[in-house]
Amino acid sequence: MPPSAGRGAAGRETGIYSVVLEPVSATLPIDVVWSNGTISTSAAYSWAEPGLYTIVVTATNCLETAILTASLPVQVSCVESTGVTVSGPVELLVGEAGVYGATVEPPTATLPIELVWSNGLTGTSAVYSWTMPATIPWR
Numbered sequence: 001m002p003p004s005a006g007r008g009a010a011g012r013e014t015g016i017y018s019v020v021l022e023p024v025s026a027t028l029p030i031d032v033v034w035s036n037g038t039i040s041t042s043a044a045y046s047w048a049e050p051g052l053y054t055i056v057v058t059a060t061n062c063l064e065t066a067i068l069t070a071s072l073p074v075q076v077s078c079v080e081s082t083g084v085t086v087s088g089p090v091e092l093l094v095g096e097a098g099v100y101g102a103t104v105e106p107p108t109a110t111l112p113i114e115l116v117w118s119n120g121l122t123g124t125s126a127v128y129s130w131t132m133p134a135t136i137p138w139r
Helices: none
Strands: 007-009 015-018 030-034 042-045 051-061 066-077 083-087 098-105 125-128
Touching: 042 051
Parallel strands: 007 066
Antiparallel strands: 015 042, 030 051, 051 066, 083 098, 098 125
8 A cells, every 4th residue: 555656846746646555455534644634545745845755644443543654755856947037128218117027937937036136126017227328237
């Protein structure tokens, strides 16, 4: 009855893990309890941070005899960001405000990702204006 193996990306994926109870002739009822509290032959897990996690599942029958306790190590990996695409107006008049947006690549990069603009603002968008003609720093 070892639980099925799995891998996932932190914060992005939920893994469904399951057990098959054997032998089929075991005394019923059999309660299956997972380390996250789920009582079923399958359970969903996800983790916010990369790392190595252990899932524990225990099956007991009506005589409260532990049939098996099994552990499954799960490696949760981090999907690194490879870049940022900036969008917004290519030209502005002096004093005119422009809104610029940033998209992290790849879209599956592990969250949270903090974006900090050159003007100190954080987030996926920022407003810029210039008091004199200039070249946009990221173009």
